Amino acid sequence: MSDLAPWLEVVLRAVAVLAAFLVLPLLVGQTEHKVMAHMQGRLGPMYAGGFHGWAQLVADGVKFVQKEDITPARADRWVFRLAPFVALIPYLVALAVIPLSPRVVGADVDASVVLVLAVIGVGVIGTLMAGWASANKYSLLGAMRAAAQLVSYELPMVLAVASVALAAGSLSLVSIAEAWNPWWLLWQLPGAVVFLVAALAELQRPPFDMPLADSEIVFGAFTEYTGLRFAFFLLAEYAGIVVMSLLFAVLYLGGWAGPFEQWLGWVWTVLKGFLVAVVVIWLRVSWPRMREDQLQRLAWVWLVPMALVQLALTAVGVVVFS
Amino acid sequence: MTTRDIVFTAVGAVTALSALLSVTTKQVVHAALWLLVSLGSLAGAYLVLGQELVGLVQLLVYVGAIVVLVLFALMLTRAPIGPHAEIDTPWRQRLAGALLGAATTALLASLLLPLFSGATADLDTPTTTTPQVAQAVFGTWVWPFELLSVLLLVALIGAFAVSRLVLHRDGGHGARRPATVPSGARADGRG
Numbered sequence: 011m012s013d014l015a016p017w018l019e020v021v022l023r024a025v026a027v028l029a030a031f032l033v034l035p036l037l038v039g040q041t042e043h044k045v046m047a048h049m050q051g052r053l054g055p056m057y058a059g060g061f062h063g064w065a066q067l068v069a070d071g072v073k074f075v076q077k078e079d080i081t082p083a084r085a086d087r088w089v090f091r092l093a094p095f096v097a098l099i100p101y102l103v104a105l106a107v108i109p110l111s112p113r114v115v116g117a118d119v120d121a122s123v124v125l126v127l128a129v130i131g132v133g134v135i136g137t138l139m140a141g142w143a144s145a146n147k148y149s150l151l152g153a154m155r156a157a158a159q160l161v162s163y164e165l166p167m168v169l170a171v172a173s174v175a176l177a178a179g180s181l182s183l184v185s186i187a188e189a190w191n192p193w194w195l196l197w198q199l200p201g202a203v204v205f206l207v208a209a210l211a212e213l214q215r216p217p218f219d220m221p222l223a224d225s226e227i228v229f230g231a232f233t234e235y236t237g238l239r240f241a242f243f244l245l246a247e248y249a250g251i252v253v254m255s256l257l258f259a260v261l262y263l264g265g266w267a268g269p270f271e272q273w274l275g276w277v278w279t280v281l282k283g284f285l286v287a288v289v290v291i292w293l294r295v296s297w298p299r300m301r302e303d304q305l306q307r308l309a310w311v312w313l314v315p316m317a318l319v320q321l322a323l324t325a326v327g328v329v330v331f332s
Numbered sequence: 333m334t335t336r337d338i339v340f341t342a343v344g345a346v347t348a349l350s351a352l353l354s355v356t357t358k359q360v361v362h363a364a365l366w367l368l369v370s371l372g373s374l375a376g377a378y379l380v381l382g383q384e385l386v387g388l389v390q391l392l393v394y395v396g397a398i399v400v401l402v403l404f405a406l407m408l409t410r411a412p413i414g415p416h417a418e419i420d421t422p423w424r425q426r427l428a429g430a431l432l433g434a435a436t437t438a439l440l441a442s443l444l445l446p447l448f449s450g451a452t453a454d455l456d457t458p459t460t461t462t463p464q465v466a467q468a469v470f471g472t473w474v475w476p477f478e479l480l481s482v483l484l485l486v487a488l489i490g491a492f493a494v495s496r497l498v499l500h501r502d503g504g505h506g507a508r509r510p511a512t513v514p515s516g517a518r519a520d521g522r523g
Contacts, residue, residue, distance in 0.1 A: 089361075128388050134396075153407065158404070
């Protein structure tokens with residue numbers, strides 16, 4: 011696209027990223043409906059629209075749009091209304107810099123892996139804002155749990171990613187995926203496990219959905235939200251799954267590495283990312299929710315040491331083999 | 333005025349304005365949120381100046397970790413919605429704060445403005461500064477860097493020891509709940 015006018019290229023890239031941002035999370039949502047329905051024998055999502063319940067997601071969308079947008083009387087109006095966007099936009103920025111192939115990338119940034127980690131960390135502020143501004147005890151409890159969880163799991167995640175960056179000798183996602191070779195599947199395995207678990211926790215997906223725990227605190231920070239604003243929080247969750255899955259594919263599965271990668275590179279990345287997303291959904295249906303202390307224990311007693319061991323292993327590997 | 337000048341001026345104005353709002357607002361959580369905007373747009377200012385890594389680290393450490401901890405700590409207090417008479421500051425304190433802030437600004441400006449008034453940065457030839465920063469930190473400045481790491485490690489262990497001490501005095505209640513310990517310690521570890 012380099013022969014276009016600069017402003018046109020920027021606009022085209024922005025539109026493409028926005029389109030991906032709007033389509034991919036919905037695809038993951040639809041997949042989740044179907045995969046969960048099959049795994050747990052749920053009948054509900056299989057009716058709407060006839061064949062295999064294809065219209066369930068459309069029906070959900072229509073339902074969200076129809077609902078009244080309520081702001082509680084005692085809430086902090088502006089903070090309450092802004093919160094869903096603060097939760098959503100970081101994932102949009104993250105998606106813009108994740109490469110699908112060396113040439114299919116929204117914006118090729120030099121230190122893109124740092125950028126992705128930095129903006130993902132900002133997302134929690136949306137949850138904190140929502141929890142505090144709702145003027146609701148359940149919301150506040152949910153926000154506190156979310157913050158405690160995200161702060162704990164960000165460390166093992168950053169360490170795991172640092173190990174990959176060390177192995178590739180670069181902070182750019184494109185260079186990392188290009189430096190990847192199949193041995194990494196073994197060499198970086200502990201780091202990959204740490205990353206996947208920490209990513210699940212950052213997304214607050216089951217079994218790490220303590221901050222939402224609907225049987226204890228209604229729906230955590232999102233209790234007071236209705237209609238489209240609530241849908242935005244859900245969209246943020248699914249966009250988060252997309253971002254984390256693609257990131258996992260690029261960091262640990264070699265991204266576009268595969269047959270005919272000259273032409274089909276981005277297809278491989280999307281397919282690998284989709285596989286990871288299915289695993290994320292699979293984990294949701296197969297594990298019960300963890301208690302808060304178990305959750306913190308897992309992060310600090312298991313994941314952080316594992317990530318540190320991986321970092322040492324990577325350092326030794328880099329020194330020995332290069 | 334190039335586009336970059338305009339963007340830099342805009343980002344700088346947002347940084348300054350939100351910083352001002354952060355200290356003048358009467359609502360304690362809003363102060364933290366304005367601080368967030370201020371630190372975030374400061375990262376934007378670094379980006380406009382071509383210092384990508386510094387901007388991103390600013391975002392990762394200050395916006396993603398430190399302000400989150402500030403917000404988290406605020407929410408553990410009552411942090412009421414709307415202004416509250418009980419946690420308001422008396423006018424004397426405000427005056428002293430304003431004087432002190434103005435004095436610091438004047439001192440820094442008188443020191444930094446003459447020093448960097450003619451400085452220019454070449455932004456039109458795209459260069460990656462990340463390897464240079466890495467080489468500076470792990471080459472030239474490796475001893476101060478390692479010393480700082482040890483200092484932070486000591487702080488981390490100290491925080492852990494202090495919290496354990498308090499827990500034991502309580503009669504072991506919640507001794508298996510490490511949630512408060514590492515999240516506090518992490519501010520040191522990442523800073």
